[in-house]
Amino acid sequence: MKKINLKIALTGIALLLVSSTVFAHDRSKHKGKQEAPDCEAMKDMDHMDKMDPVMMAMMEQCSDEHDDDHEHGDNDHEDKHDDDHHGNDEHH
Amino acid sequence: MKCKIIIPSTLALAAIAGLSFLYSGLYPMGADVPHTKLTYWVLETLRERSIARASSKLQIPDLNSPAMLLAGGADYNDMCTSCHLKPGQQKSDMSQGLYPQPPNLTKDTDDHDHSHGDNSDIDQAARRQFWIIKHGIKASGMPAWGLTHDDERIWAMVAFLKKLPQLTEQQYQIITARKGNSGMQH
Numbered sequence: 163m164k165k166i167n168l169k170i171a172l173t174g175i176a177l178l179l180v181s182s183t184v185f186a187h188d189r190s191k192h193k194g195k196q197e198a199p200d201c202e203a204m205k206d207m208d209h210m211d212k213m214d215p216v217m218m219a220m221m222e223q224c225s226d227e228h229d230d231d232h233e234h235g236d237n238d239h240e241d242k243h244d245d246d247h248h249g250n251d252e253h254h
Numbered sequence: 255m256k257c258k259i260i261i262p263s264t265l266a267l268a269a270i271a272g273l274s275f276l277y278s279g280l281y282p283m284g285a286d287v288p289h290t291k292l293t294y295w296v297l298e299t300l301r302e303r304s305i306a307r308a309s310s311k312l313q314i315p316d317l318n319s320p321a322m323l324l325a326g327g328a329d330y331n332d333m334c335t336s337c338h339l340k341p342g343q344q345k346s347d348m349s350q351g352l353y354p355q356p357p358n359l360t361k362d363t364d365d366h367d368h369s370h371g372d373n374s375d376i377d378q379a380a381r382r383q384f385w386i387i388k389h390g391i392k393a394s395g396m397p398a399w400g401l402t403h404d405d406e407r408i409w410a411m412v413a414f415l416k417k418l419p420q421l422t423e424q425q426y427q428i429i430t431a432r433k434g435n436s437g438m439q440h
Binding site for chain 1: 281319
């Protein structure tokens with residue numbers, strides 16, 4: 163009896179807490195949307211296992227960077243992403 | 255014979271005691287006063303049993319692709335660090351002020367994933383994380399992200415969380431940077 167009521171009361175706090183996270187989510191849309199990966203730092207990293215997903219992900223981030231420098235193909239890239247219906251609300 | 259009197263009256267007494275406690279206002283409601291051991295145990299058992307049951311049948315996609323890491327990393331950085339921190343960050347208002355406390359997801363946990371290198375344990379840990387991210391946890395600050403994000407994006411965050419404890423600050427920065435729009439590729 164006591165425990166069940168406690169849980170209801172705790173759910174009350176939870177609702178308050180969760181409402182504060184709505185703020186956290188909204189704010190995230192405005193901050194950090196565009197940031198250049200610090201690819202220079204990759205040079206100092208020791209173990210370069212080319213099959214490691216983390217390493218591959220970093221190389222992908224940093225090789226795209228070179229494309230950006232040349233300013234070509236970048237727009238194709240964006241268009242492609244606008245076409246997919248992925249619920250990606252970070253686009254605009 | 256005696257039972258017919260003792261059991262109902264004990265139950266009635268317990269109910270009255272419970273209600274009096276409830277109405278007395280004595281329970282400390284603030285998030286800055288921790289639960290008693292008993293309440294904590296009850297809530298934790300309730301949570302873990304419920305999640306284990308609800309998540310046990312989930313199909314896990316391939317979590318090792320770099321594209322998953324990039325998609326999940328950018329989302330994690332945008333939506334989760336305020337509570338769960340990132341490499342090089344020790345605390346935040348939320349990580350300190352919420353109760354139950356959001357675990358620091360940049361640290362390998364010993365108490366939560368019960369993996370001993372056994373694949374089925376690792377798989378179950380991934381299912382558990384997916385379920386928690388999608389549905390959130392009642393009576394805590396953990397939101398249900400599934401209302402606003404599809405499963406693919408949530409699995410991408412699970413993939414990223416698997417690697418997060420091993421990432422250095424620099425690796426984290428490179429992987430999570432959302433440059434232009436290309437961070438969300440898959």
